[in-house]
Amino acid sequence: MKGLKLFARHTMSLRSREGQRGFTMVELLMVVAVLGILVGAGALELAQSRSNSFMDNGALEVKKAISEAYSIALNERVPVTLNFYAFNNTDNNKKNCYEILRGAYGSGTSMKPPIGVSFTQVGSNYYCKLLEGAQPKVSADVVVYFNTRGSDTRCEDPSTGTAVSRTVTLTFPGLSDKNVTVNSEGQVNP
Numbered sequence: 001m002k003g004l005k006l007f008a009r010h011t012m013s014l015r016s017r018e019g020q021r022g023f024t025m026v027e028l029l030m031v032v033a034v035l036g037i038l039v040g041a042g043a044l045e046l047a048q049s050r051s052n053s054f055m056d057n058g059a060l061e062v063k064k065a066i067s068e069a070y071s072i073a074l075n076e077r078v079p080v081t082l083n084f085y086a087f088n089n090t091d092n093n094k095k096n097c098y099e100i101l102r103g104a105y106g107s108g109t110s111m112k113p114p115i116g117v118s119f120t121q122v123g124s125n126y127y128c129k130l131l132e133g134a135q136p137k138v139s140a141d142v143v144v145y146f147n148t149r150g151s152d153t154r155c156e157d158p159s160t161g162t163a164v165s166r167t168v169t170l171t172f173p174g175l176s177d178k179n180v181t182v183n184s185e186g187q188v189n190p
Contacts, residue, residue: 054136054172055170058135058172059136059170061130062084062098062130062170063180065084065098066180066182067188068100069082069100069146070186072100072102072111073147074148074186077148077153078102078103079104079105079147080101080108081100081105081143081144081145081146082101082143082145083098083142084097084142084143086137086138086140086141087137087139096138097119097128097130098138099126099128100128106158110125135172136178137170138168138169139169139171142168145157146186154185155182155184163184165181167181167182
């Protein structure tokens, strides 16, 4: 009898220790589910951050192109046309590109882009790519025309000569559009 009580006590202590040492299947599944949710949320945040980065880089490219065109017009005292071509342009060479033309509107000469800018050359025209790969897209064709009048260099409508602002709109799936505007004085606003 004494041996049976000892065996029973030994068995009870093993059971109570086993229950305290491990986790139940339900507890393990809960931990895995919570970790899955956290990892998923982190991945979504990373994807969103990366997409925002693409939009910021695209806007920066547009700003650089506008600043380059304005700088040429200001320093060389010549009219400069900056054409932004939409992603759905029917000419494959111009899709989601821009071109800087020096000279009178409609008869300017396409300028070779600065070193480091990706471009496609077609004849004597240089079409600069905004960004390669996953990129924001220019939603519509936009003409930014800088002209020098006296000591002023300004953005104007090439057909009327009146000072204007121009906006380039960038799109990217899943994000709000981003506008880059150049005012009549040539200043760029995000």
